[in-house]
Amino acid sequence: MIADNLVVDARTGRRTTWGELVQQSGPRPSPTAHVVEHSVDALPAVAALEDGGELLVVAAGRLDEALAEELRGAGFDLVAGGDVQGATSHRAAEDGRVWLLTSGSTGRPKRVGHTLASLSTVTGELAPRTWLCPYSPGTYAWWQVITLGLGVPGQDLVLVDPADLDDWVTPALEHGVTAVSGTPTFWRRTLMRHGAELRKLPLEQVTLGGEPVDQAVLTQLGEVFPEARVSWIYASSEVGASIVVHDGRAGFPVEWLDRDVPGRPRLSVVDGELVITSPHHGVDASGAELAGAVRTGDAARIEDGRVLVTGRLDRDELNVGGSKVSAGAVRDLLQSHPDVAWASVRGRKAPLVGTMVVADVVAGQGSDVNPDDLTRWAAERLPEYAVPRRIKMLAEIPAKETLKSDV
Template identity: 30%
Template sequence: MLNLSVLLESTARRLPGRAALVQGARTLTYAELDGKANQVAGALRANGVRPGDRIALIAPNVAEFPILYFGLLKAGAVVVPLNPLMKDRELSFVFNDCGAVAVFAWEGSEGLPVLANARAAAEQSPSVRQVIPLGELEDFLAPHPREAETEPTGAEDPAVIIYTSGTTGTPKGAVLSHVSLLLNARMKELLVPKHDHDVVLVALPLYHVFGQTSVMNGNVHGGATLVLLPRFDPKTALEQMIEHGVTLFSGVPSMFQAFLQADPDGTKLRAVAKTVRLVTSGGAGLPVALYERFRQTCGLGIRQGYGLSETSPTVTFSPWDEPIRPASVGKPVWGVDIEVVDKQDKPVPAGEVGEIAIRGHCVMLGYYNQPEATAEAVRDGWFHTGDLGKFDEDGWLYVVDRVKDLILRGGYNVYPAEVEQVLLSHPDVAITAVVGEDHERLGQEVVAYVVPRTGHEIDVDALSAWARERLAEYKYPRRIHVRDALPMTSTGKILKRELTAPGRT
């Protein structure tokens, strides 16, 4: 037997009175969190939920998320966490794809009708028997005791289904086992020196595997206090970190950029730095220029990790006992093998670019009900990521770009991330994305979209000259579009497929 909820149960026995969750004025101890999760398990069983049933959870970073997450696991159900921004059509696709039997949904607001969307989607999904609003959760749980037996699930049984963001097509459900998620959550013990009582700002969305595993599960196991931020706002996040004496923060690059924009003189960031012992970044490549700006502003280095929904997620991390290499995502973590391979799946030497392939305890069981897609992604035990990367001679991994983002200009390979790094080193540029657009003679042309830093204006001709001085002739962008913002997913990844002119050029 192995059930992922043991992460909570063991901490509740060890530290019952410690604050587990803080959300505004509300605080739950570990004993209270475990007790409510037990009530969830009891309520589900009373409503006919059986082990292996899929249940959707649609909520931002509110206390009900971990309560329900661990309660569903205790009942032996499979958690299907979903983005509250999803529309009813998108939710209906997922409900039908995974055969969800029930849905827990946050009410939302007039501008974001989460519950209404969930109910509309459920009407189009024959498998869904019940939609429970989070506002009615206490009534749903009230008849059930705070003690319950945890379902004796197997280590390789499905625990969570993470639906890919769908930035390149129809979302697929990556099925993650209890043991994969548990080992990934416990990775913190091996990667970060022990601390008696960490305080963690939970700004990453918990419906995403990064926030769920690396932030919530790993720190619940460690007995940390989790300060929940339902919606990321840089000013609020900085205030919360100062107020609660946060010691750990994990984010995506767009969050660090937002901190610098919101605190241009660095006063609040330097106050945060007095208590924070570790800052990590993942989810997307961290530009070296952004790393340097952040470090110069507050003195904190940012350690990068790398992972995917299909790998639970963490597969590399910047070693604590070695100096940070800002351009690298670190070294493979314990129990994980990584190779950089060519188009024939053969390993390439250090320094050469190829596709990143991963093997180990972290890899998903497969895509839910998609054997062909699973077979394409996982070959001979290796998960092929679709990311291009390279190792250096010391075994540090560098993610170069996505295979699908590679630009082929006049027969030459252009890696958008390399061009983006150069553009971001310009003092007027805050955010950029480089894409390939069709060109009759060259096949593709290099095109950049840029957002200026607060209080700055971008001279397109000057920026083009800046790039041309620093890049080979075939790499620099021939067209530059200035935008006020770039389209992003809720986890901070730029939606390159939505980038189209017009703009200021």
Template identity: 25%
Template sequence: MSAAEDRTPPRRFNAARYCLAENARLRPDKIALVMVGEGDAVTRLTYAEADRAIRAIAGGLSRLGLESGARVMIRMGNEADYVLVYFGALAAGLVALPSSSQLTPSEAAFLMEDSAASVVVVGRDTVLDRAGDRIVLEAGDIAAMKAGDPVADYADTAADDPATLVYTSGTSGSPKGVLHAHRAIWGRRPMHAHWLGLTEDDVMLHAGAMNWTYTLGVGITDPWACGATAVIYNGPRERGIWAALIAAHGATLFAAVPSVYRQILKYADLARHDLSSLRHGVTAGEALPPDLLEAWTATTKKPLYEALGMSEISTYVSSGPTIPVRAGSPGRPQPGRRIAILAVEGDPEALPQGETGLLAIHRSEPGLMLGYWNRPDEEAAVLRGEWFTGGDLASLDDDGYLWFHGRNDDLMNAMGYRVSPNEVEAVLAGHPAIADVGVTELAVRADVRVIAAFVVRQPGVEPDAGALIAWCAERLAAYKCPREIRFLDALPRTANGKVQRKRLAETQS
């Protein structure tokens, strides 16, 4: 089979069947999922059990009379049912909408309305307001579905049929939906060998929350696609917990953002934990600082492989077992990926090596999104001829390694999530004591950047920084909230009156 043929998914393709059906047949008693809770609470599901539960949930959803492609919003914490409902929706030919339990009720309501979700599945400790006439399924409803009759087979979907709707920050300020097809899971295949080094013998421990595409993808989907075991943690986030979990569950692979690796080095007593099972770590979501890479490899003697990706395509540039690490670079394009560096303006022609421009990936990539949900203007803005451009500025060196040079827009990276400054500014602008506000990222250490708000007070008032942060916490998910508030007499603006966000960090507090 040629590389080109291997990159093309089958015409009829269901992502849930791809991850479950063959595993349930070939390795029914193998542990597919381990959910680790507080204390001794551990839930284990074999592939046979996961397959049956997912087909049973698919049956329960199908009996609700939903149209093919109807959106099922998942509003749950890190729990096993999150995974089962997600794949159950795909198995039924519906569109899964994973969402964060950190979202405020108003943020969740926006997703429900914007997506026109037909069903909302809520977790045990989740607050849901303004469900309207939508079907709301709670823990008892999902338990009843799992106990019911499973569908005989997974839905006969096409590779291009919609499967997942993920919301991410848009330049307009409100979150935008990224719609993926079933083929997106097929498009992940280059990661398995060239970034993760993943095989059926592996145990993958992921440090992220279930709603994040990094966790659902690398933590669950990729192990299941390869017949491996996935381990997710849902207990107290003690800073030294990850080394203990690696040792306790014999994790061969560990996935996290860079800051988690730094926490392990700083807070975990590594001498007390046997990390011999760990083959290597992988990291994405934020740039990996060279000093952290050096400290991790020197201390643990384990490789650490970085990847660059986004919600619209997941990871497509990486280091890994087949791509040697080069400190400061996320790596090279994974084999089979077609990428280019395009001029920021003008025709979409590829620039020579060494020149900085817009990082682009070819639209033939099977892992690329179908498009933005009901956002044709934003979709048109990222498509240039045969290329998709996500707004990253980068260059390629003579060896094909990619070097990141920031963003061509104002989107921020907060804990691995893209956040629009417009969204945070709109919340702060509603505070009665604020006359003007600008939001941007602020470097507080060499490898740590936080969201900061630069505020101009209304005359005669003295708002407290803590009160403004609390105001945001009531209206925004925790990862979107500013960590610092700085007060200014005026914001730097262009001649046309636009806030110069890139200059905000240069101002004095």
């Protein structure tokens, strides 16, 4: 632990250090699920992991009755402020174990186990930076930023709760933020809402992850922050941070496929699916390692020497009258339109062809682009069967607490 790294709660303006946080808590003898309203509330328990204990952090908004009973049955005490609900099945804590909950996009959230070491994938020295952490407490992305502040010298944190993200630029300017990590949805909403104000931020590092990253948003961020390194990361609870790209381009070089480099993940594409064998893998709820080749469930295609990760495999491939359409490819095309801030593409049942392509679109600030304009524009660039047949214009970019929308 880097005791003098700084942590700032943007909500209250309170500034503290990890050295002070570790004095506020100690390891509990039982596995503990800390239920928190705000990111900063979890940090004393995180700091206490240096001395042992077994920890899961979950945002209060995610904890429904079924999940609470499941965790208590798995041996976790639920701690929310001063309130403790004891486990219904007791066991000793596994010192140093950190549990994450998956997003639950394919069903109920699953527990994946890590350690601070497996969550801390940064190697080498980093320039001193002040990071904005906008993520929901306990998610993999949240832990990635938190472990930077906990374990890497010179990495200070400014914590902003997801509920307060409409105005994150103000505290970022106030507290000297120089690095920001967020999903593409987070960045698109920010670009749309804050515009010129963003250029006041002296950012040195801009990071995207958690959703498919397309060229349009990378290009926009490069233009707004010309002095910053713009990077995207592919990471998940199961395989850790497995792909990191710094060249400002969507996708990763095709030369990275099927190569074996000690200490680095092995990347493959099998039947259109991204497959990863990672040294940063976690364990499942039974403690069994998630080692070996992991089928990620994410669609990947090779185009112009790059491997593009386009979205969840079960949602990406649409069958339109016997012709295959990538929903992610159509989405990326729509998002490359100069008057489009965001797009989501999916299939809808239709007579004769079985499925037709439909889209939701948010126009850029001040744009009067309409569905007919976009349909004609797409028809000039896509096969006839891939052109969206219905386009619905939305007033604003939707976002969940996870900062994701089209996942």
